[in-house]
Amino acid sequence: MSGTRRAFASVRATARLIAVKDLRIERRGRVLTNQVLPFALIVMVMFAFALDSDAVLERVAPGLVWLATLFSTLFVIARSFAVESSDGALDQLRTSGAPSAGIFLGKALALMVQLLVLVVVLVAAAVVLYRADISWQGGVLLVTTALAATCGLAAVGTLYGGLSAGAKGRETLLPLLVLPVVAPVLIGATRATESAFGTNGIAVGEGWPWLGLLVVFAVLFSVTGAIAFGSLLDE
Amino acid sequence: MAHDLPVELSDAVAVLGAFPVLAGANLTVQRGEIVLLRGPNGAGKTTLLRLCAGLIELERGRGRVLGHDLSTDRWAVRHRVGLLGHANGLYPDLTVTENVAFWGRTVGASDAEIAAALKRMALDGRLAEVQVSRLSAGQRRRTALAALVARRAELWLLDEPHAGLDAAGRDELDEVLRQAARAGATIMVASHELERAGTLATRQVEVVAGQVRDLGATS
Numbered sequence: 271m272s273g274t275r276r277a278f279a280s281v282r283a284t285a286r287l288i289a290v291k292d293l294r295i296e297r298r299g300r301v302l303t304n305q306v307l308p309f310a311l312i313v314m315v316m317f318a319f320a321l322d323s324d325a326v327l328e329r330v331a332p333g334l335v336w337l338a339t340l341f342s343t344l345f346v347i348a349r350s351f352a353v354e355s356s357d358g359a360l361d362q363l364r365t366s367g368a369p370s371a372g373i374f375l376g377k378a379l380a381l382m383v384q385l386l387v388l389v390v391v392l393v394a395a396a397v398v399l400y401r402a403d404i405s406w407q408g409g410v411l412l413v414t415t416a417l418a419a420t421c422g423l424a425a426v427g428t429l430y431g432g433l434s435a436g437a438k439g440r441e442t443l444l445p446l447l448v449l450p451v452v453a454p455v456l457i458g459a460t461r462a463t464e465s466a467f468g469t470n471g472i473a474v475g476e477g478w479p480w481l482g483l484l485v486v487f488a489v490l491f492s493v494t495g496a497i498a499f500g501s502l503l504d505e
Numbered sequence: 506m507a508h509d510l511p512v513e514l515s516d517a518v519a520v521l522g523a524f525p526v527l528a529g530a531n532l533t534v535q536r537g538e539i540v541l542l543r544g545p546n547g548a549g550k551t552t553l554l555r556l557c558a559g560l561i562e563l564e565r566g567r568g569r570v571l572g573h574d575l576s577t578d579r580w581a582v583r584h585r586v587g588l589l590g591h592a593n594g595l596y597p598d599l600t601v602t603e604n605v606a607f608w609g610r611t612v613g614a615s616d617a618e619i620a621a622a623l624k625r626m627a628l629d630g631r632l633a634e635v636q637v638s639r640l641s642a643g644q645r646r647r648t649a650l651a652a653l654v655a656r657r658a659e660l661w662l663l664d665e666p667h668a669g670l671d672a673a674g675r676d677e678l679d680e681v682l683r684q685a686a687r688a689g690a691t692i693m694v695a696s697h698e699l700e701r702a703g704t705l706a707t708r709q710v711e712v713v714a715g716q717v718r719d720l721g722a723t724s
Contacts, residue, residue: 287610291596291603298598298636358592365558366611366656367584 281372281496288368288376292350293383301349302384307391310342314395324401329470331400332463335392336419336456339385343452344445346384347427350377351435360435363503370500374428378495382424389416396467407474408466411481415466418484419459425491426451432502458483509572511536511660511691512557514717516566517575519549519556526552528715529566534693539686541706541723542695548712550695551590554662557693558588571659584612587658591665593649597638601628601648604637609655622655626681643674650681661685661692667701679705 296302317334321327327334354360363373393412396402404412430447434440458480464470465477512534519527526549534540542550555561557570559582568575570582595604602623609619623629626647637645646666653661666682667675682705686692696702703709709720 283613284611287607291599291607294603295596295598353596353598357597358590358594359596361560361588361590361592362594362608362652363611364560365583365586365588366608367580368611 277369281369281375284368284372285375285379288373289379289383292353292377292380295353296349296380296384299349299353302346302387306342306345306349306384307388309345310338310388310392311395313338313341314392314399318399327400328402331396331402332467332469333456333460334400335389335396335463336459338392339389339419339423339459340449340452340456342388343385343423343427344448346381346388347431347448348441348444350381350428351431351440355435360503370503371496373503374432374495374499375492377431378421378424378428378492381427382420385420385423386416389420402467402469404466405468405474408468411462411474411477412466415459415462415477415481415484418481418488419455422455422484422488422491423452425488425495426455429491429495429499429502432499435503454483454487458487510534510569511538511571512693513569514556514566515568517556517563517568518565519552519561520564521552521561525564526715527556530712530715530717532710532717532719534691536691537686537689538708539682539692539694539706541699541702541709542693542712543697543699543702543709543720544712549715550712551664553712553717554588554590554664554693554695557582557660558586558662559583560588585658586660586662587653587656588662589649589653589664589666591668593645594652595637595645595649598636600634600636601640601644601651602633604648605651605655608652612656614655614657618657619655622651625654625684626651641674642669643671643677646670646674646678647681650678650685654685659690661690663692663694665696666694667696667698675701 314334318327426448430444434443434447437443462477462480465472465474510533512532514530514532517527517530518525530553542553544550556563559575559579563575571585573581575582605622606619609622623633628647628651632644637648666678670678682692694702703723706723708722711718711720
């Protein structure tokens with residue numbers, strides 16, 4: 271096996287190892303199901319109380335879904351790195367010799383899976399609470415949007431989660447770092463979801479260019495993260 | 506590279522912030538030794554261990570760990586050492602086997618190697634499937650050491666390994682470390698428990714104000 275091929279195989283094996291480990295920890299700890307999902311649903315209900323108008327809620331439902339996703343994402347990222355730093359596992363990861371790109375991709379993949387679950391529940395909540403309507407074509411756009419957006423959020427979250435993992439005041443630092451960077455995801459995912467929901471008569475076709483933005487964002491941060499994560503872990 | 510010395514430091518300087526924690530340290534460790542690092546708090550013991558683990562930069566001087574240059578090849582050092590600080594580096598929600606297997610797999614250890622690591626630390630019985638969060642402090646330490654074995658660590662860098670253990674746990678840990686040394690591992694232990702660690706160590710060094718002084722072999 272050539273050196274490059276061996277390096278890729280090592281990255282892939284590490285990514286799988288880390289993702290399985292993180293998802294297993296989540297399955298045992300149930301932080302997503304017992305804490306993050308209830309929080310996200312409460313946010314959705316509070317929005318409904320605050321806006322108190324069916325017409326307004328129908329119009330803003332896509333934005334509310336993605337705002338609730340963003341806020342909840344911060345908890346999932348924090349949890350993802352809390353498990354590494356609570357008993358010094360981060361130091362062990364540093365000295366394990368595992369390729370940092372594999373660590374990054376594995377953590378991002380586990381984060382993405384959790385965020386997808388979150389988005390599915392929040393879209394269902396939007397359908398129930400805000401009476402959002404989804405056609406078949408809209409459903410395809412929505413699924414693709416959710417995949418691209420959660421991939422981008424997971425990449426950014428892992429990158430900045432790693433950066434802030436050893437920092438003082440990381441709980442407050444993380445939102446400050448992450449939220450401004452993921453503004454393009456909020457905008458792109460909201461516009462694409464508006465098209466998927468047919469909000470204000472917007473056609474499904476108008477959502478696909480926004481999906482392009484989400485894909486570019488996800489690729490950019492996935493590649494950047496895979497390259498830069500080793501240096502961030504060292505800081 | 507069996508002929509390479511585990512640790513060779515010459516006038517090593519390591520800086521934390523602007524403060525030189527190690528200020529021209531000299532140290533050579535032979536394969537199979539158990540070296541006790543003694544000295545007051547803040548003397549540089551932990552920094553010395555982290556330097557040997559390739560986790561902090563060598564600012565000046567020369568340093569080689571297991572044949573790898575600390576100035577240019579810290580990544581290679583990391584693959585071959587195991588650092589156990591005050592924390593155990595375990596995932597409390599995973600079982601003993603899952604933890605040891607995870608760390609073993611990071612270096613490509615086989616199922617047989619993982620099973621052997623568990624057996625060597627007497628963790629292959631009923632404890633194997635217990636979640637780490639339910640273990641005693643001593644059992645957690647043993648699990649962490651099993652992870653080092655599964656990771657094929659050749660140089661064990663232990664910072665206060667007896668902390669938090671009761672008398673039985675400490676005896677058990679000492680026996681595990683002696684066995685590991687007999688099996689070929691080189692061990693550096695930073696400890697304040699001089700009497701206990703002194704009987705464990707084959708050699709003692711004193712770290713004071715960033716300098717290392719060899720106190721010779723223990724009887």
